[in-house]
Amino acid sequence: MHPSFSVIFFTTASGAGYGLLALLGVLAPLGVTPTSSAFGFVALALALGGVTAGLVSSTFHLGHPERALRAFSQWRSSWLSREGVASVVTYVPAGLFAIAWVFFGTISALLGALAAIGAVVTVICTAMIYRSLKPIQRWHNSWVLPNYLALAVMTGALWLALLLQTFGAGNRGVAWLTLLAIVLAAVLKLGYWRFIDSSASASTVASATGLGALGTVRLFEAPHTSENYLLKEMGFRIARKHAAKLRRIAFLLAFALPFLLALVPLFAAGWPAALAALLAAPLATIGILTERWLFFAEAKHAVTLYYGSAAA
C-alpha cells in the first residue's frame, strides 16, 4: 500500500495524542500527575493538539475535504465513519475535562474516564479500519488492533513522562508504566512482523484468476504500460532488504532507545532523567512514523495478484 504521509502522520499523531489523553484521564484523577492548571493546560493541549493535528492532516488526502462532514453519517457500517464519530464525541468529555481542570482546578474522575474511554474507542476504530480490510492480509489479522492500542499507550506514556520531567514531577510509577508499555508494544510489533513474514495469504494469482488448475499462472501482459491509480495506490512495493533495514531503524528508535532512556529515571532522577525523557518521546515518535510507514509499505493488496504478484 502506498505510504501516504498524511495518513502516517495522522495515525502517529492521533495515536500519541489519544494515548496521552487516556493516561491523563485515568492518572490525573488518581493524583499521579501534578494538579496545577499549568500542567493540565500543557498536557491536554499536547494530547488534544496531537489528536487534532492528526485529524486535520487526515483530511489532506481526501479528494473533497470540504465534504468531510459527510463521513460521520455511516457509523452503522463503516469503521472510518465510526472513527470520525468517536473522535468528535471524545472531544466532549475531553474538552470538559480540560476546562474543569484548567479553569476550575477540578480534575473530574468521571470526565477523565469518559475521555479515556473515548480515546481508546477512537484508537480501536482507527485500527479496525485496517484490520477489517480483507484484501490486505497483512492488516486483516488479530495483531493489528493490539499493536495500535499498545503503540498509542506507549507513545502517550513517553510523552507523559516527558511532561512530568519538564514539570519536575518525575514519577517512578509512570517510569515503570512506560517501560512496561514499551516492552508490550515491542513484543506486539515483533509478533506482528513475525506473523506477516511467516503467514501466507489465502489469495494467490491462482485464486484471483481461477486458472490455477492449468498450471503455474504468470502475468504475460498488464492491461496498461504505465502506472495507473491501482498500482500507485496499492501496488507499492518495497524491497525485502530495504524493509529489513527500516525495521531495524524503527525498532531502535521506537523501542530499544526509548527503553534504555526510560530506564534512566529509575536510577538517576533529576536532570539525567529529564534529558532522557526529552530524548525518548521524540525518538520514539520518529520510530513510530517509520513503523507506520512500514505498516503501509509492507502491506500487499490482493489486486497486485492481477499485476504480477504470485501472492499478496
Added chain:
Amino acid sequence: MTSLPAQPGAKRLGLVIDLDICVGCHACAVNCKQWNSGGIAAPLTDLDPYGAEPNGVWFNRVHSFEAGDGAKGRTVHFPRSCLHCAEPACVTVCPTGASYKRAEDGIVLVDEQLCIGCKLCSWACPYGAREFDEDAGVMKKCTLCIDRIYNETFDPVDRVPACVSTCPVSARHFGDLGDPDSAVSQMVAARGGYDLMPEMGYAPTNKYLPPRPHKDSAGCTGALAELAPAIPAGSGGLLGWIDQLLSR
C-alpha cells in the same frame, strides 16, 4: 446508505465472461471508457495523456496471463471489472454513503456528489474494480451501464452493457445471475463458471467461464491417430497407386 440492503432482491444483474474465447483485444475496455465518458461518471479523466506516464480512469481492464508451462501452457486473456458482489466491503467501508448497493438489482454504484474521495472503498475491493479520479477527487467505477440496460430509448437487443455489445467474439454476457433459469445462469452451470477469490467472501455476482481443455490428444475429435495408407507402397509404382486410389 452503505449498509447493504437488508433484504437483497432476487435480481442480481451481472456479467459472465468466457475466458475460453476472449482474445484480449481490449475492445470492451475501450468501449466501456467511451460509453461512460458520455454518462453519469464522465469524465473518465486522463492525466498526462501525451506525456511519459499517461494514465486515466478505466472501469474495465484486460490482463493477459500464461497458465501452465511449455506446450501444455496457454495464454488466457482476462478482462477485469466490477463484479457487483453480494457482500461488497467496498460499500460497507464507505463513511459517507456514496458507495451503495441497489436492492432492486444488486448493482454497486458510487454517488459522486456524496463522495469525499477517501479511497477506502478501493482498498476494500480485492478486485481492483474502483479507480480514483484524481482530477475530480472522487471514486469511479463500473456502472454496469445502468444508462444502457434500462434505457427505454434503445432497442431491447441493445439494452446490454457497452462492453458486452462490443465484444467481437461474444465472450461477454449480461443477465440476471439471481435467476437460475436465465441464460447466463444456465451458461454458468453448464460450463462450471466460477467466482474470483471466493476466499474473500465477497460473493461476486459476475462469473468467469474457464478455458476449455485442450483438444490435443490423439482420438479426442473422433479421428484416428493417423490415416492408414490406402494402398501398400510399391504396387505398380506411383501411377498405379494413384489409379487404384481413384478407382476405389
Added chain:
Amino acid sequence: IRPGTDGLFVLALIHELLRAGKIDEEYLVRYTNAPWLVIQDEGAADHGLFARDGDGRPLVCDDATGAPTDARDPAIVPRLAGTVTLADGRQAVPAFQLMAERCLEPRHSAERAAAETGIDAARIKRIAAELAHAAFNESVVIDQPWTDWAGRRHERMVGRPVSMHAMRGISAHSNGFHTCRAIHILQMLLGSIDTPGGFRYKPPFPRPIPPGLKPAGRPHQITPGKPMAGPPLGFPTSPDDLLVADDGTPLRIDKAFSWEAPLAAHGLLHHVISNAWKGDPYKIDTLFMFMANMSWNSSMNTAGVMSMLTDKDASGAYKIPRIIYSDAYASEMVAYADLVLPDTTYLERWDCISLFDRPICDADGAADSIRQPVVAPDHDVRPFQDVLIELGARLGLPGLIKQDGSPRYPGFYADYLVHHERKPGFGMLAGWRGADGTQHGVGAPNPKQLDAYIANQCFWRSEIPASARYFKHANRDYLDWAVGMGLLDKAEPIVLNLYSEILQKFRLAAEGHGAVQPPDEHRLRVKTYFDPLPLWYMPFEESEAGPDAFPLHAVTQRPMAMYHSWGSQNAWLRQIHGENRLHINRRRATALGIEDDDWVYVTSHHGRIKVQAKLMEGVNADTVWTWNAIGKRAGAWNLAPDAKEAQRGFLLNHLIAELLPERGDGQRYANADPVTGQAAWYDLRVKIEKAPAEERVSEPHFATLPMPPHSPARPDVLRYGGRFRIARAGGER
C-alpha cells in the same frame, strides 16, 4: 510452428491425405482444373501448358472413351491420372497426377517436414487424420436445392467443415505465395472451398482466376494529357503483360510487374524510396505519397530510408528533389515532406468502402458503406480526396473536367462518389442506383444516393439468394446474381487452379521461349519459383545467411488495440500499448542468461537494436516477437520527448533490409516473395545477447522531431465527456 515452414507443413498434410486416398475427387473434377491435361513435351514452347482443342478449350481424358475431350462437357467423367496421347501425337497427363506426384515425394513426408517445421511427425499425421475426419465424416448438409453452371440440379448443399485462414504470417515470407497456394490446394483436395462449413467467398469474390484486369503503364499506354489505358495495378497472365522495357528493365519506380516481381498485384511500396534514391530504374523529380508512414514503421531499413529522404548528390541537390505528403497527423513521415497536405480525419469527411476495393461484404451478402462528416474540421485541413479531385481539374485531366473545361465534380469527393462511373452504370457505391434510387448493383447515378445511405445508417447490403450462397464459383444462381450486381462480367464458372498454367508461362519464358524473356540474371530465379505445382523452399534470408550466425526468427504481431502507428497519438490506446518488449521463449532466454526486463541487443545481417526482453511460454523456441509499430520517434504525433514509445518502444524494421545479402554473382534480390514481390517482413533472422543496462533507452534513438507549425499545445489532462455531463446537469456540477 517455426516461421516460414507452413508450406512444408501443409504439403506434408496433403502427402498424408493423398497416401490415404482421403480426397474429394468429385469436387476436384467438378470445380478445379485437376483433370485438365497438361502437355508433357520437355523443351517445347508449350510444355507444361494445358492441352487445348482447336477453339482453345482445355481438354480432359474422358474415362469412358479414354480420349481427350472438352473439359467443360458436363456429361463426361474425366480421369485424374494416366497418360493420354493428344491428337498431335504428344503426350499429356491430368494436372492432378502431376500435383500428386509432387506432393507424394519423400521430401514432403511427415517425417521430413517434422525436422523443418518443429512439429513432430505424429502430430502432423494426427492433424491430417482430423482434417479427413471433419471433411468426410462430419459433413455439414444444408437442405437447399441448387443448380450448377451446367444446369445440373443438386438437392442439397453438402459441405466439408474445414476452413483455413492465412494472412501475413504466411504472406510476409519470401515463400509466401507458394505457401498460400498449398493451403488453397489442400482445401480444394478436401472439397471444402465455398461449401457449408468451409472457407467461403465474400463478394466480389470469387472472381475469374486471375481477374481480367491487367496493369497499364507501358510506354505506348501513356500519353501526356490522356488518361492511362488501364489501371496501374492488375494481374499479368503471361510475360507479355509485364511492365518492362525491351531489355527487360522495369518501367515502374517500384519495379512491380518486372522480372523482379512479375505478379506484384499490390505494387512494391517498400521499394519506392530506395529505388528513387538510387535512380534505379530512373530518377524522379517528385515523390507524392499519402497515408503511409514511410520514414518509420512502414519501411524496411528505416534508418537508411530516413537518410535517403534527405540525401544529396555531389552538386548538393537532394537525390529525391521534392516530397509531397498528405497525412492527417504529425506522423514521422510528415517531417520529411517539402509540402504537407494536411488531411482531415475520417470524422470530418466523406469516405466510401466500395465493392471496387476491399469491401465489407460477408459470405451471404454484398455490402458497401459510406462515411459522412460528423464534425466540422477545427483547423485548416482539407479532405485529401477533394484535393486530388481539385488538382486533377486544375491540371485539366480529362476524367476530371467537363467538355467546357470546368470541373466535373464541383462537389468534390461526395460528388464523385455519386456521379463517377467506371463504365456506364458502375459507380463507387452499389446501393440505391438509378435515377429513382431503386436499382442495386448496376444503374445510372442517383443524385440522392448519399441521402439513401444516410437514411440506412450509411450501409447498403444485398443478400445473396439462399440457393446461391455456396459453391459460388459454379453456382448458376450466384453467377447470374453476381452479373446482375456488376460483380462479374459473365456468368461463367470459375475453375479453381490446382495447377497454375500462368506460372508455367513465366517459367517457359525463363527457359528461353517466347518474345519476352527475363534478363539472364533473373532466368534461374524465375524458372525456379514460377512452378505450376505447389512448392516449399526455405525463406531467402534463412537460406542465404545460414542457420547459425542468426539462429532465431524475429516476427511482429499486430496489437489488436492499435492500427499500425495510428493510435499512438490516441490518449487511450497509448495507455494500453505505450511500449513494447521483445518476447522470448522462457527456456531459450534462460539459456542465454536473459531475464524479464533485461536489455538485449538484437542483431541481424543488416543492423542492431537494443530493446527490453520479456520471457514467455507461448512462443516457438526458435522465434522472438514483438508488437508491431509501437516504437515512435520522439516529437512525432505531438508526443512528449520522453514518451515511452520513444524511450522504450522499438521497431524491428531497423533490422529488416529491403534487399537480401549480396549473392555470389553480385546480385541483391529484393527481400520479398520472388513471384509477387510481397514484402518478406517475417523472414528476419537475428541473434540476441545481453546488453549493458546503463542507458535505459532503446536503440537506435533518433533526435526529437519538431512539431509542425501551428500545432496545438499538448494538454496535461483530458476530461472527455465532462462538458456533456455539466450540460446535462443544467450547467452545474
